[in-house]
Amino acid sequence: MLKVDHLSGGYGEKNIVNNATFTVNKGKMLGILGPNGSGKSTLMKLMSGILQPASGTVEIDGKELWQYATKELAKKMAVLPQLHAHAFSHTVRETVSLGRYPHQRGWFSSWSTEDEAAVVEAMEMMDISRYEHTAIDHMSGGEQQRVFVAQALAQNASILLLDEPTNHLDINHQKELLDTIKRQAIERDLTIVSIFHDINLASMYCDHLLLLDQGGIAAIGEPHEVVKEKEIREVYGTRVATHPHPELPKPQITLMPGVDRQAVEQKITKEDFSVSSEMVLYRSAAPLKTVSSAVINAGSGWFTTFMNRRVDENYRVSDTVEELTFYIEGKGFKSTDTVAMMTAVDVGQVVLENCEFEGGSIVVAVTAGAGNGTDVSMTHLKERRKKVGTVNTWIFVNGTLAEEAFLQAMMTATEAKTKAFQEEKVIDPFTGTIATGTPTDSLLVAATQQGGNFQYAGPISELGRHIGKTVFKATTEAIRRYRNPAPH
């Protein structure tokens, strides 16, 4: 265990680090974050004993740093300093072997099988064995960095202090290095303290984070307690947005540029939509912020092309995404910039509605098939397919939506669709009750993110009221057209 208690110090009279108190337990990894000059390296130097503290203590396993003899301390603690352009002419193997010095009695006179095994293992872990005989001044910055990490690992200390270990490394080597270090922490119960400039990497790999601001601890805790928009903005002086990592319960940040988005001013109306027997298509002049359950590019993103494609009733392919991607590209659109849905319903019967209101307007497009009407409260049957039936609903908003407004718009639209099914008395053929939708319905909300601000889109908000009313109207009309198609 590493314990830092009321630690202050710096260079000469002036303290750079002020009153730092924290502990790092065995098997845990602490990330130190902070802007340039905030004192991260100085704190590390105080922790490793390179600098004498002005006050406070650093304890390893209950004993203060100064009570350890140099070699004894080196067996306990390995340090990876910030890498500078030094021109060593040692080979990789020689450099890594230097990590074994605390285990030597005389210089290399007592090279043991244990020393050899530690060096070989460290070189393998850092993927540098093939450069074993290369002089490190002939290697790239990233390769050199891996050599020095291998040297620290070869030391076999229970505490690792790392100053920007991912400096110079490409994304794959950053990941490989941090995976290795993290695995070491878990398997060998190592205590790791590492300085990071990359907040996202630190959040992903560290158990705890410490945010330094002008030598003082501005925040300490689990990543979700430290990586917060307000804290990061205050300490780094830059605007960020936080969002969850897709696979891990760790927050990530995205920088917000100081330069505004160069958006083309536009107002979407239903007259901009093209309808053919093959598809309903809308192409926007500028990317629209979109949330959808489409087949291609579901989830959230920014897109300019929106497609509702008609497929044959007997359309069956093994990979729908691949087939639809191919179709989109074949039509001359970019699949990375297109949100696409499919339906077996006659898309020529699409209902398009404009709705103007205070501060904005919306366009709603609905294609509906009611042959597979499903009562969601009674869906106990597995195979339900009867006839053609999918409701694809698009809502385009001329306005700026907050995150919650996107989700509320989807809820409001779903309720409006269900009400339309009720109004049109669409029956679930398997249960005989009124259907609430179909099993394959899709929904899309896209906004220009210009003009009026809409924080909410629930049923009593200005935007929600109009979404509810317009989606209900368009869906009832689409169901009527499905039942009683108008000639083209």
Ligand SMILES: Nc1ncnc2c1ncn2[C@@H]1O[C@H](COP(=O)(O)OP(=O)(O)OP(=O)(O)O)[C@@H](O)[C@H]1O
């Ligand atoms: N050897 C030194 N002698 C005197 N002052 C120093 C020395 N090293 C650093 N400083 C000062 O201490 C302050 C903190 O430096 P430190 O290197 O700890 O910051 P850091 O957070 O690691 O920065 P960076 O992100 O740029 O690496 C700086 O203002 C710096 O000028």
